[in-house]
Amino acid sequence: MYFKINKKEFYDALVTVSRAISNYSPLPAFSGIKFEVSNNDICLIGSDSDISIKTNLVKNEHNNLEIFKTGSIVIEAKYILDIVRKIDSELIEIEILDGCTTKISGNKSEYKINGMYANEYPSLDFSPCESSFNMKSNILKTIIHETTFATSEKETKPVLSGVNFSCIDNRLVCVATDSYRLSKKIVEIDNKLTFDITIPAKGLNEVMKSLDKQEEVKISLSNKKIQFVLNNVMIQTRLIDGIYPDTSKLIPNSFEYVLTLDSKEILSAIDRISFIKTDGVSVIRLNLTTNECILSSKSKEVGSAIEELSTASYEGDSLEISFNGKYVFDALKVIKSQLVSISFNGEMKPFIIKSIDDDNLIQLVLPVRTYA
Amino acid sequence: MYFKINKKEFYDALVTVSRAISNYSPLPAFSGIKFEVSNNDICLIGSDSDISIKTNLVKNEHNNLEIFKTGSIVIEAKYILDIVRKIDSELIEIEILDGCTTKISGNKSEYKINGMYANEYPSLDFSPCESSFNMKSNILKTIIHETTFATSEKETKPVLSGVNFSCIDNRLVCVATDSYRLSKKIVEIDNKLTFDITIPAKGLNEVMKSLDKQEEVKISLSNKKIQFVLNNVMIQTRLIDGIYPDTSKLIPNSFEYVLTLDSKEILSAIDRISFIKTDGVSVIRLNLTTNECILSSKSKEVGSAIEELSTASYEGDSLEISFNGKYVFDALKVIKSQLVSISFNGEMKPFIIKSIDDDNLIQLVLPVRTYA
Numbered sequence: 001m002y003f004k005i006n007k008k009e010f011y012d013a014l015v016t017v018s019r020a021i022s023n024y025s026p027l028p029a030f031s032g033i034k035f036e037v038s039n040n041d042i043c044l045i046g047s048d049s050d051i052s053i054k055t056n057l058v059k060n061e062h063n064n065l066e067i068f069k070t071g072s073i074v075i076e077a078k079y080i081l082d083i084v085r086k087i088d089s090e091l092i093e094i095e096i097l098d099g100c101t102t103k104i105s106g107n108k109s110e111y112k113i114n115g116m117y118a119n120e121y122p123s124l125d126f127s128p129c130e131s132s133f134n135m136k137s138n139i140l141k142t143i144i145h146e147t148t149f150a151t152s153e154k155e156t157k158p159v160l161s162g163v164n165f166s167c168i169d170n171r172l173v174c175v176a177t178d179s180y181r182l183s184k185k186i187v188e189i190d191n192k193l194t195f196d197i198t199i200p201a202k203g204l205n206e207v208m209k210s211l212d213k214q215e216e217v218k219i220s221l222s223n224k225k226i227q228f229v230l231n232n233v234m235i236q237t238r239l240i241d242g243i244y245p246d247t248s249k250l251i252p253n254s255f256e257y258v259l260t261l262d263s264k265e266i267l268s269a270i271d272r273i274s275f276i277k278t279d280g281v282s283v284i285r286l287n288l289t290t291n292e293c294i295l296s297s298k299s300k301e302v303g304s305a306i307e308e309l310s311t312a313s314y315e316g317d318s319l320e321i322s323f324n325g326k327y328v329f330d331a332l333k334v335i336k337s338q339l340v341s342i343s344f345n346g347e348m349k350p351f352i353i354k355s356i357d358d359d360n361l362i363q364l365v366l367p368v369r370t371y372a
Numbered sequence: 373m374y375f376k377i378n379k380k381e382f383y384d385a386l387v388t389v390s391r392a393i394s395n396y397s398p399l400p401a402f403s404g405i406k407f408e409v410s411n412n413d414i415c416l417i418g419s420d421s422d423i424s425i426k427t428n429l430v431k432n433e434h435n436n437l438e439i440f441k442t443g444s445i446v447i448e449a450k451y452i453l454d455i456v457r458k459i460d461s462e463l464i465e466i467e468i469l470d471g472c473t474t475k476i477s478g479n480k481s482e483y484k485i486n487g488m489y490a491n492e493y494p495s496l497d498f499s500p501c502e503s504s505f506n507m508k509s510n511i512l513k514t515i516i517h518e519t520t521f522a523t524s525e526k527e528t529k530p531v532l533s534g535v536n537f538s539c540i541d542n543r544l545v546c547v548a549t550d551s552y553r554l555s556k557k558i559v560e561i562d563n564k565l566t567f568d569i570t571i572p573a574k575g576l577n578e579v580m581k582s583l584d585k586q587e588e589v590k591i592s593l594s595n596k597k598i599q600f601v602l603n604n605v606m607i608q609t610r611l612i613d614g615i616y617p618d619t620s621k622l623i624p625n626s627f628e629y630v631l632t633l634d635s636k637e638i639l640s641a642i643d644r645i646s647f648i649k650t651d652g653v654s655v656i657r658l659n660l661t662t663n664e665c666i667l668s669s670k671s672k673e674v675g676s677a678i679e680e681l682s683t684a685s686y687e688g689d690s691l692e693i694s695f696n697g698k699y700v701f702d703a704l705k706v707i708k709s710q711l712v713s714i715s716f717n718g719e720m721k722p723f724i725i726k727s728i729d730d731d732n733l734i735q736l737v738l739p740v741r742t743y744a
Contacts, residue, residue, distance in 0.1 A: 079647060079674065086644045101675065108682060109644060113675040272458045272481060275451060302451065303473065303485040310480060 001037045001071025002095040007106065009063035010092060011084045013055050016233055017046035018077045019206055020053040029121045032074035035094075036118070039070060045124065046077065051203045052124050053210075055233045064091060071096055072118035080104070083111055126236060129227060132220035133191040137211040137230065140219075143174050144208045146185050146334045146361055151201040152178035159242040162198040166244075169194075175247050176201070181327040182247060182364040183334075198244050199226055203237030210235060251352060251364055255343035257316030259288060260356060261309055263340045266295070267332050269307040273297045274325045276305055282325035283368050289318045297325070321347050322370040328353065331363040373409045373443025374467040379478065381435035382464060383456045385427050388605055389418035390449045391578055392425040401493045404446035407466075408490070411442060417496065418449065423575050424496050425582075427605045436463060443468055444490035452476070455483055498608060501599060504592035505563035509583040509602065512591075515546050516580045518557050518706045518733055523573040524550035534570040536616040541566075547619050548573070553699045554619060554736040555706075570616050571598055575609030582607060623724060623736055627715035629688030631660060632728060633681055635712045638667075639704050641679040645669045646697045648677055654697035655740050661690045669697070693719050694742040700725065703735040 017033055025031055025048050036043040042057040042065070059065045073096055084092060089106025096102050100115040144163075152160035163176045169192045174185045207228050211217070218229040221239075228235045274282040276297040287294040293312030298304035321344060332340060337355035344351045353363045389405055397403055397420055408415040414429040414437070431437045445468055456464060461478025468474050472487040516535075524532035535548045541564045546557045579600050583589070590601040593611075600607045646654040648669040659666040665684035670676035693716060704712060709727035716723045725735045 076674075082647045083644070086640070088640060088644075108680040109641075109678070111645075111675065111677045114673065268458070268460060269481075272455070272460075273483075275454045301486065302448075303483065305483045306481070308480040 001035065001073060001102075002067075002069035002093075003037055003042060004064070004066045004068070004091055004093045005042075005057070006062065006064045007084060007087060007090055007092050009057070011081075013044055013057055014077075014081055014084060016055050016210060017044045017053045018081060019209060020046040020048055020051045020235075021077050022048035025049075027122065029074055029116055031076060031078075032116055032121070033077050033080060034072070034074050034118060034121045036072045037067060037070050039067060042067070045121075047122075047124055049122070050200065051206055051235065051237045052126070053206075053233065053235050054126055058232070069095075073100065073102055074116040074118055074121050075102060075113060076115075079113055083113075124236075125225075126227075126234060129220040129222040129225065131193050131195060131222070132218060133189045133193060134216050134218055135187075135189065137213065137215045137217050139187060140217055140228075141208055141211045143185050143187065144204045147174050147176040147183045148201040148204050148208075149330050149334070150176040150178060150181055150183040150363075154178075159198055159240055159244050161202075162200045162240040163204060164196070164198045164244040164247075166196040167193050175244070177245075177247060180324070180366050181331065182250065183331070184247070184251070184362050184364075186360045195221060196244070197221060197223065197226065198240040198242070200237060200240055203235075206237075207235050250350070251362055252343075252345055252350070255345055255352075257288065257314070257319050257344040259293065259342045259344075260313045260339060261293065261342075262311035263332055263335055263338055265309055265311050266340075267329065269295050269309060270325050270329045270332075273305040273307055274329070276302050283322055283370060284325040284328070285320065285322045285370065287318075287320050288312075288314050288316070290314055316344075319344060319347065321351070322368045323351075323365055324368055327365045331365060335361065335363075373407065373445055373474075374439075374441035374465075375409055375414060376436070376438045376440070376463055376465045377414075377429070378434065378436045379456060379459060379462055379464050381429070383453075385416055385429055386449075386453055386456060388427050388582060389416045389425045390453060391581060392418040392420055392423045392607075393449050394420040397421075399494065401446055401488055403448060403450075404488055404493070405449050405452060406444070406446050406490060406493045408444045409439060409442050411439060414439070417493075419494075419496055421494070422572065423578055423607065423609045424498070425578070425605065425607050426498055430604070441467075445472065445474055446488040446490055446493050447474060447485060448487075451485055455485075496608075497597075498599075498606065501592040501594040501597065503565050503567060503594070504590060505561045505565060506588050506590055507559075507561065509585065509587045509589050511559060512589055512600075513580055513583045515557050515559065516576045519546050519548040519555045520573040520576050520580075521702050521706065522548040522550060522553055522555040522735075526550075531570055531612055531614040531616050533574075534572045534612040535576060536568070536570045536619075538568040538616075539565050547616070549617075549619060552696070552738050553703065554622065555703070556619070556623070556734050556736075558732045567593060568616070569593060569595065569598065570612040570614070572609060572612055575607075578609075579607050622722070623734055624715075624717055624722075627717055627724075629660065629686070629691050629716040631665065631687075631714045631716070632685045632711060633665065633714075634683035635704055635707060635710055637681055637683050638712075639701065641667050641681060642697050642701045642704075645677040645679055646701070648674050655694055655742060656697040656700070657692065657694045657742065659690075659692050660684075660686050660688070662686055688716075691716060691719065693723070694740045695723075695737055696740055699737045703737060707733065707735075 034045040045054045087106045092106045102115045104111045147163045172189050220227045278299045285296045293309040295307040331353045335355050339356045341356050406417040417426045459478045464478045474487045476483045519535045544561050592599045650671045657668045665681040667679040703725045711728045713728050
């Protein structure tokens, strides 16, 4: 293996595939980046076995790629990233000397790094899946942003650590819940498909980091894996086994009380009073009358706080309801519009939060029973 | 206690005194800020018992201070900082209600925080010291920046965890060493004084954070404590007991080999090859001849690296010397000038690093014995 390439283009590709690499991989080979150099291109692979990222570098006008000799090797990600990032040279040469020793050189710098044989790297199946559809990267990014935060971090119910993507015809429904709150996003896709899969939140967050441009993403899936292909990068993640709970009947159709208010005002009020915690949780009480909207919080240890929301407009009888401040804060934070509505059916019933002019993103939060 | 004040001015004062507060204070009262409100001013105090910071807020055109009632209280630093930072109000009112309950209010927000009685706060002695001199804040900042990094982090020799300030007449010598490297700075002061004290590096670093403007700092000292007074802020720190080692004879007067080179070039070369470590230490070998200046590093596990320094100019016979890359890197980093000289007396003798045109900052590094 021997090639020469532009430093910046090469570094960007290394960063892309290294996103899949975990510092805590049980398998030593997975702490490395796999290089596969053929006559026409360089294929780089990073993986933690659940998520794998693959990119191909083909000769183009920017990368000055010249391949002198084919071959393959695995090089520790942190070393190759550090060397390529810091090297003071526009072009970099990489050459396997003998066995696993790999020379990386540019300008007045020369490094010889002990690599690993490519056959020590587990074989990963990047074969294409049957079903596929296309989506604009900004839409995919929005879906991920609006749902993953509501997944469960506990390992007791693995299926809740992912976002459920279910599709009938062109209607894709994306749901995340940790069983105390739920986020549901509906989008139209360009292909008539039927599937019901659950994608690990971790994988989706990695996908989000790679999405920065306005581009088309090709999404292919089977019942075992999902692939996101953008430009010359493929991100593949395993799916979570198990049946996702039926959440379709959780969201009420009618409400007794509706509060409309400025999203920023309630967000900063919750932010201000959330320092008052009991057992690590900030429980916030909302007192609603037609004249007033008051948020309050108290704890024996710290003290108490009261915030009046002046932009609120409320329909319904007086209501007092308590909730986990973090859940409502998280829900409001992903809503882009200025005006939001919070709709209730009583003190102990789940309530929903949404933008007043968008029914495609609906969030549900369970109230908290309090002492008062 | 009851007063009203401008939010921003008040917040800045809270941040200043809270710098002295440690999250790990053994005494609960030290996690709070002490308020002492008299008819004319508000005195705020933060301390971890070693370092104490005190500031006085007097009525002025910016702070809109109005004092309605005198009194004193201690309020948990993290709560008062969080509330004042986030509150959406230009003016803030603070009032002790009954006992220790303190009301903090502004605009539509109202908080009642459980404080602590002021008499639970340890009494701190801010009485003035006998000797004092003045120094421009930028000079003090430079001294701290150029020395504290070389102090020892080990607790075995407490005196080495501080910077020694010794003065005869107007000549102040500031020395820091961890016994493997040493940094020595000489400055003139405006007063004829004789003293020999060791200031904890931690205290000096706190002082540095408070120095941002071009202003005069009054430095007062006794054999127990040192006070830095700038504007209306006093930072006081305890001194370290014990006799500081005599370092005056460590720096050689003549050298057999002198290397002159561009500081940035060697800094980035050391930075690049420092990822090669043996037992956590990056040992770097320097090979000098009249034609070449080569840095290299190797480890069995990782591999090897070679860097050629093209700006180097060297006088003397060929020399090979090894050193801890971090020590030389740290020393070069605080030197501001472009051209630096490194002067040697042989493979196993300490060498010195300095700017080619400034003899007031001299750094000494011990070499490392290597396998090769």
